[in-house]
Amino acid sequence: AAGVIQSPRHLIKEKRETATLKCYPIPRHDTVYWYQQGPGQDPQFLISFYEKMQSDKGSIPDRFSAQQFSDYHSELNMSSLELGDSALYFCASSLEREAPPVFGPGTRLTVL
């Protein structure tokens, strides 16, 4: 079965640089979520999209933005990176509100 694809899997950036993370949801899933998981932490919800429109916003910094494109893939754009942005970033997708979101493998971002 198709899974959620995230790229890149690993990314190393310097402080103040920008980063773009990509997510390809499971085909026909209508909702995409982004989460940030710091070291030893639980995943924190950042933002979600339903049918390509932003639906909910969590603890996403103003330096971050995201969008979902016509082909349903989503990108998380991160600017002015800080050391504290080093984390695992997960994308998840689901079909229907009650269905459990399926998580991708994550992108590990390291900011030096």
Add this chain to the structure above:
Amino acid sequence: AQSVAQPEDQVNVAEGNPLTVKCTYSVSGNPYLFWYVQYPNRGLQFLLKYITGDNLVKGSYGFEAEFNKSQTSFHLKKPSALVSDSALYFCARRGGSQGNLIFGKGTKLSVKP
């Protein structure tokens, strides 16, 4: 504040013994509750969910959970633990208009041979 709580940072169990990973919730109305498992440097894998219906929910890999409304709990259980069950377990509830997950702090399960 977390609306799901996992009171134990770590649970240690001997292989073959039953295991319980605890979760309590503080959501009014009908909570949508989930358990996910995370292996090191991996994504989160869905184990089971409670929406409505039977209070005992059976999930993947022999895990089950019991929804207890009077105790506001949704503990994860398995009758006989395997070493390969060692991982980080997250309890979560639905939130937001599109149902984003709100996670507990996680419980590290360690199963020793």
